Amino acid sequence: MREAQAAPTITTHEVQRLRSATIKDVAERAGVSMKTVSRVINNEPSVHERTRAKVQREIDALSYQPDPSARSLRSTRSYALGLVYDNPNAHYIINLQRGVLAACRSSGFGLQIHPCDSASPKLADELCTLVRRSRLAGLVLAPPMSEQPQLIRTLSEAKIPFMRIISARQDPQDGYPCVYVDDRDAAYAITEHLIQLGHQRIGFLWGGREHRSSPERYQGYEDALKDYGIALDRKLIVPGDFTFDDGFRGARKLLALKDRPSAIFGSNDEIAAGVLAAAHSDGIHVPYELSIAGFEDSPFSKQSWPALTTARQATEEIARHAAQRLITDLQRDANGEPVNSTNEGFRPELVVRGSTAPRTAAVPRR
Amino acid sequence: MREAQAAPTITTHEVQRLRSATIKDVAERAGVSMKTVSRVINNEPSVHERTRAKVQREIDALSYQPDPSARSLRSTRSYALGLVYDNPNAHYIINLQRGVLAACRSSGFGLQIHPCDSASPKLADELCTLVRRSRLAGLVLAPPMSEQPQLIRTLSEAKIPFMRIISARQDPQDGYPCVYVDDRDAAYAITEHLIQLGHQRIGFLWGGREHRSSPERYQGYEDALKDYGIALDRKLIVPGDFTFDDGFRGARKLLALKDRPSAIFGSNDEIAAGVLAAAHSDGIHVPYELSIAGFEDSPFSKQSWPALTTARQATEEIARHAAQRLITDLQRDANGEPVNSTNEGFRPELVVRGSTAPRTAAVPRR
DNA sequence: TGGCCTATTGACACCGTTGTCATTTTGAAG
């Protein structure tokens, strides 16, 4: 049997030995005081380069890691971020977490995830309490919380550092830091793609109003039509939420029109999934009778049949970037350096798949 | 795009920290020593009932919350769990997190999420380090980590408390605590459902071997066939992984058979999504020419066309239960009480949707 | 009442780090 061939095991004894080195151990080995080691850890100025190197060598040798409990107990600073979200979209959230976690890990920060109800009137209080109780250094705010002016103002007044991830065409320059995503531009690209395929009557299904990305995406749609000289037809524009059901219902409405659209642009992939289901249930062939586009590059968009044309947001990278900037700002601030970082923007990328095709295409024989 | 203007400054070092009450405040107001308050907080025995009441009153009056940093710094105990997972399935993970978080919140515990690579040979070390560095009181292990005997043994030897979520028909009674999910039973129900619809040739697509749920689900399939007197046909059974692509490829293989199956059971919804796509791409009508079943009740299963017949796992509840048990065990253990909790089981529930239909059904006219 | 045992309580050190402030070293100018 394989039983005997044990893989490397950490025994209890070794665990005891592995009991982390403390700042004292490092100090002794480096022949300096604890305080000096502390200075090196915190990257404080006025440590002689020679000393810093010597200390760093011992830190590496012992693979010393400062104890977060002790740190946050003693200092006003803390070493954990909170990630605040309220989004039913699991795929988005997972990527958000991945990105923020990557930034936190590389900077030695912890992460406290905090799903919440964006519509709760007590949300601001809840977040303040969270920050205080969990000793968070700052918050990363995802949409739609990041887009609630009142909440942002309250956090700012409570002196809670944060970084927003928002949908915007450009830096909002509203005095609060953010990373912005140009949804309008991507929606423009999607609409343009449909137009270039020969579609003139393009339906649009709105997403939820509490998300700024909704008007942004609509704007991209409208701008593209205008630029290509296609008149806006109000009957082709349907309000709704970011849900499958609203996509299904909206599509049914559009497909029942006398002069029905040859393409439908759903504000996200879930809406587009509803459109796809509506088309299937009406026996309408996608993409030959109807082109469909979504937004988000969700797993669904790859797995549906046909796969959805959509826009890919680099959610993980955006989140990593947001968290990294927050951390950098926090550290700068703690060192008394000026915090003057620039808001950066990201642009989702058009992903063309099988759900969109030229308007004139014939249905292929089976 | 990246040239935006300077962003505002967040200044934290001027923050006047809203200091909450400490154990000292409570002690003074209650006229007892700090230590006694500590005893009350920790629910230790040998505190006079009168004293306990008096102290508790002041704790409530000040809405005092002990500082987790201070506690975990001084004592060996800590007040945070780790949630360890390696699963590409976002929906599953989100529900897992929800459940664990709910249990943690209600017990005043923190939560550290820890996505990882289940195949990494250094995983055991990584987890030991994680527990030590983040001072975690225990770990909740999701599949497939929870099903790696070597890892479990190592954690156990390192005296790291944990709770496993595993796939098993019944309590494994292997000496390590777990919450188990009877995948076999649900797979049996799905297969039975197909059989009762009149299907005799039912294809089966395996999931990844590193998950115990894979053989469990296969066993349910095999047992149901046997119980209904249907001979096993090896050609209808295809190995693979829990992926869309494997579902697609596996389905192509099955559908190319001379005597092709009239139903296909994919080991999870992602596989079933691949089967659905393969059927669509071959112009095979689902469910009238081919019934398809998945497993998991993912969002996809509701949004695909037709919606997938599947099995619903109460992931959130399972996770909450697992975390709650771990916390209870930890507290018992800290108080010196015997820890002797019973492993509990959950059973996924059959969800019938549009992707399965009687074998004899005719294709409806459009 | 005194003795003895147990239940209850408190004094104090200490966990690992950082803030404060004093002290030492360094380097450039005089």
Added chain:
DNA sequence: CTTCAAAATGACAACGGTGTCAATAGGCCA
């Protein structure tokens, strides 16, 4: 070679709890 400010470093207390162990209170019995 001084002188003096600036740079570099260190001593020590403190953060908010808990572990240890000694001290006190209370109850019971002779």
